[in-house]
Amino acid sequence: MRREGSPARPRLEYVAATSWRGEVERALARGLRFRCAYAGGEGERSWSALFGDGHEELLLRTFASGDVPAVDSVVDLVEAADWDEREAHDLGAIEFEGRASTRPLLDHSQPSSAWAVPVAGAGVNQVAVGPVHAGIIESGHFRFHVVGERILHVDPQLFYKHRGLERAAEGMRPAAGIAIAQRACGACAVTNSVAFAQACESMLGSVVDEPTRRARTLLIELERLYNHLHDIAAICAGVGFAAGNMAFANLKERALTVNRLLSGHRFLFGSVALGGNEIVPGAPAVEEARARLSELGADIAAAWRALDFAATVQVRLTGAGVLSRERAEELGAVGPAARASGVERDARTYAPLLHYPAFRQARIDRPSGDCSARLRVRAAELATTLETLDDLLQGGVEAGSAVQRANADGAADVGAAVVEGPRGETVCVVEGDGARLRRFHLRTASYANWPALAAATAGELLPDFPLINKSFELCYACVDR
Amino acid sequence: MIAAAAVQLLGGLLLGPLLVGSIQTAKARLQGRRGPSPLQPYRELRRLWGKSAVDPDGAGPLYELAPPLVAAATAIAVLVVPVAGVPSPWGFGDDAIVLLALLAVARFALTASAWDTGTGFGLMGAARDLTIAVYVELLAVLAFVVAAIPAASTSLAAMSDAADGWEPWSSAGHWCAAIAFAVVIVAETGRQPVDNPDTHLELTMIHEGPLLEYAGRDLALLQWSAAARHWIFLVVGAELFLPHSGGLWLRLGSLVIGLAALVAALAITETAQAKMRILRVPGLLLACSLIATAGVVATVGGVLA
Numbered sequence: 001m002r003r004e005g006s007p008a009r010p011r012l013e014y015v016a017a018t019s020w021r022g023e024v025e026r027a028l029a030r031g032l033r034f035r036c037a038y039a040g041g042e043g044e045r046s047w048s049a050l051f052g053d054g055h056e057e058l059l060l061r062t063f064a065s066g067d068v069p070a071v072d073s074v075v076d077l078v079e080a081a082d083w084d085e086r087e088a089h090d091l092g093a094i095e096f097e098g099r100a101s102t103r104p105l106l107d108h109s110q111p112s113s114a115w116a117v118p119v120a121g122a123g124v125n126q127v128a129v130g131p132v133h134a135g136i137i138e139s140g141h142f143r144f145h146v147v148g149e150r151i152l153h154v155d156p157q158l159f160y161k162h163r164g165l166e167r168a169a170e171g172m173r174p175a176a177g178i179a180i181a182q183r184a185c186g187a188c189a190v191t192n193s194v195a196f197a198q199a200c201e202s203m204l205g206s207v208v209d210e211p212t213r214r215a216r217t218l219l220i221e222l223e224r225l226y227n228h229l230h231d232i233a234a235i236c237a238g239v240g241f242a243a244g245n246m247a248f249a250n251l252k253e254r255a256l257t258v259n260r261l262l263s264g265h266r267f268l269f270g271s272v273a274l275g276g277n278e279i280v281p282g283a284p285a286v287e288e289a290r291a292r293l294s295e296l297g298a299d300i301a302a303a304w305r306a307l308d309f310a311a312t313v314q315v316r317l318t319g320a321g322v323l324s325r326e327r328a329e330e331l332g333a334v335g336p337a338a339r340a341s342g343v344e345r346d347a348r349t350y351a352p353l354l355h356y357p358a359f360r361q362a363r364i365d366r367p368s369g370d371c372s373a374r375l376r377v378r379a380a381e382l383a384t385t386l387e388t389l390d391d392l393l394q395g396g397v398e399a400g401s402a403v404q405r406a407n408a409d410g411a412a413d414v415g416a417a418v419v420e421g422p423r424g425e426t427v428c429v430v431e432g433d434g435a436r437l438r439r440f441h442l443r444t445a446s447y448a449n450w451p452a453l454a455a456a457t458a459g460e461l462l463p464d465f466p467l468i469n470k471s472f473e474l475c476y477a478c479v480d481r
Numbered sequence: 482m483i484a485a486a487a488v489q490l491l492g493g494l495l496l497g498p499l500l501v502g503s504i505q506t507a508k509a510r511l512q513g514r515r516g517p518s519p520l521q522p523y524r525e526l527r528r529l530w531g532k533s534a535v536d537p538d539g540a541g542p543l544y545e546l547a548p549p550l551v552a553a554a555t556a557i558a559v560l561v562v563p564v565a566g567v568p569s570p571w572g573f574g575d576d577a578i579v580l581l582a583l584l585a586v587a588r589f590a591l592t593a594s595a596w597d598t599g600t601g602f603g604l605m606g607a608a609r610d611l612t613i614a615v616y617v618e619l620l621a622v623l624a625f626v627v628a629a630i631p632a633a634s635t636s637l638a639a640m641s642d643a644a645d646g647w648e649p650w651s652s653a654g655h656w657c658a659a660i661a662f663a664v665v666i667v668a669e670t671g672r673q674p675v676d677n678p679d680t681h682l683e684l685t686m687i688h689e690g691p692l693l694e695y696a697g698r699d700l701a702l703l704q705w706s707a708a709a710r711h712w713i714f715l716v717v718g719a720e721l722f723l724p725h726s727g728g729l730w731l732r733l734g735s736l737v738i739g740l741a742a743l744v745a746a747l748a749i750t751e752t753a754q755a756k757m758r759i760l761r762v763p764g765l766l767l768a769c770s771l772i773a774t775a776g777v778v779a780t781v782g783g784v785l786a
Binding site for chain 2: 127128129133134135136149236238239240241242243245246247250310312313315316320461462463464465466
């Protein structure tokens with residue numbers, strides 16, 4: 001029995017290679033969701049998959065057998081594990097048996113016939129976009145199979161700037177590793193660092209006090225605020241609606257100045273520390289931030305009303321890039337993208353390590369799974385975020401620390417954490433002996449949602465892809481960790 | 482007379498970029514930005530003119546010939562467009578159908594260049610441009626027909642004279658043709674909601690697509706041509722479908738006011754409207770064709786009555 005307020009620590013279960021599929025099936029049958037899978041940790045042959053529902057986290061581990069290390073694939077049971085298996089394969093660790101094909105994901109050395117889904121037929125053409133784009137965007141290549149303007153299928157080829165961050169963190173002290181987690185992505189710096197900090201604290205058997213929980217919640221919501229504003233601006237840009245783009249870019253800029261006021265950094269870098277709270281703004285700064293956010297909230301509401309009544313924008317969004325609820329569940333989509341498809345899931349509803357005392361998940365009227373729904377979810381969440389921020393700032397921001405776990409079962413080898421960031425659930429798993437990290441795995445929300453974006457694109461028009469892409473607004477850096 | 486010829490030549494060759502720059506500046510102000518100066522397109526042209534052109538591997542003669550061909554066709558088109566109702570003295574006449582044909586030559590040359598290199602974005606943009614051109618040319622012809630009937634001529638100068646004063650505005654046909662030509666202006670200058678001249682999103686490009694491969698002087702020629710198209714269509718629109726009257730200087734004055742009004746209208750349209758879903762563009766153009774057809778019927782009926 002866990003006590004209230006104490007988080008789930010993953011239960012590590014060793015599974016024989018022969019019963020891997022059976023155990024995965026059993027975990028799923030118990031209602032646990034697949035979160036991530038990774039190679040390494042206990043030697044190169046170790047292959048682990050995390051399942052959980054927020055209250056219970058189960059880490060299944062097996063060891064690849066054979067001359068060429070091989071494990072049974074589970075993609076037919078969990079489609080969401082597709083990228084995880086392909087990534088492990090490309091990083092040279094493990095072969096997966098029973099897959100129709102293991103197309104390269106990180107490995108860019110092979111021709112497109114190897115990594116793109118083969119499509120044939122009369123009038124089918126391929127259109128290659130990227131990795132160099134006409135605008136300032138991260139590197140990503142998209143291979144479209146089209147008939148006329150209609151997209152049959154798209155294969156994204158990302159991982160152009162894979163930095164080996166997970167490997168770089170190995171052997172580091174947990175407190176130093178947080179810098180690595182933070183630099184995985186600029187737009188998700190807080191989410192990734194809080195996930196890392198919580199995972200390490202779970203491993204070390206410590207629990208942070210309330211001031212730290214409040215400060216981390218504040219930072220996460222500040223990150224959500226500016227990201228959602230940015231995403232709404234980007235959606236406007238996707239349909240060439242410059243007025244909306246500029247209005248929300250302006251609001252985002254104002255949110256960034258509040259970030260700077262509270263944390264000293266516009267993108268909240270360096271604001272999360274292991275076992276404590278790094279930011280202690282003075283009372284005047286907190287008051288000032290509260291006033292600015294309240295003004296910002298009023299202006300956001302006005303800008304949203306204007307956008308809601310911009311008929312030429314709304315007609316573009318409605319029905320474009322539909323991700324059905326079934327596909328969202330199958331592909332393991334998370335965050336606003338999943339909620340827009342009617343998946344009612346938000347890691348904030350049960351987050352004992354953060355401060356969401358009266359959290360209500362934002363809901364929209366018609367979770368139609370299209371670009372319109374993804375836009376409306378963000379607008380609805382902005383209101384919740386502003387309320388949460390006001391509530392947190394009212395209580396002030398104080399220095400905090402970590403205490404050894406009250407119901408101490410002491411330190412363990414493994415820790416995990418799930419944090420709801422702007423783009424959804426970010427999962428972090430760490431392994432180590434307390435002093436040094438042995439393995440660090442970060443499965444960001446973007447990583448989970450890229451396949452969902454590809455699914456939502458099938459059957460749409462080629463010139464609508466930028467809009468659909470922006471309605472998900474996923475990070476490239478978050479997968480290139 | 483000489484003044485009109487001078488405005489036609491210098492305006493057509495030099496003022497296109499100013500029109501584009503003015504739209505950009507007006508748009509920026511409407512969006513709450515300071516934006517670049519209206520002279521920015523001239524700076525861009527100077528910068529591009531000073532750079533060397535780089536051709537993609539395997540580019541053939543069609544690719545290399547396209548920029549001078551497009552610029553030449555557009556330059557002649559400029560000489561065909563009269564100002565203040567004064568017939569063009571440059572020896573090319575001022576026939577509306579000739580104007581459309583010259584612009585079609587420019588369009589064909591650019592399409593051929595996209596086909597030559599075979600790049601995805603160029604071909605996509607060119608294909609979309611041709612698809613839309615089918616509908617736009619129909620619309621332009623219908624609007625010209627309405628204007629040509631009272632003039633009993635397809636000479637742009639005669640059509641402009643026939644539209645002199647307030648009397649044409651009592652005809653339903655004139656209103657229909659004016660609406661139709663407004664949409665022609667939007668489509669032919671590559672403006673929203675048909676095309677987005679500011680986009681960096683390759684997949685959505687129409688007019689910009691075939692330009693992506695070009696650099697240096699070639700790009701300068703193509704960008705000048707795109708700017709000159711603004712002059713051509715805005716001037717024709719103002720001369721034929723905006724109120725004007727009186728002698729030469731009054732007519733030149735009302736042309737300036739008309740151009741300013743059209744620039745403002747384009748800036749406002751582009752700020753207030755998102756880009757249309759591409760498959761809906763033909764629908765918009767066909768609906769306008771119906772309006773223009775109604776205009777033709779009304780005008781013919783007026784003549785017969």
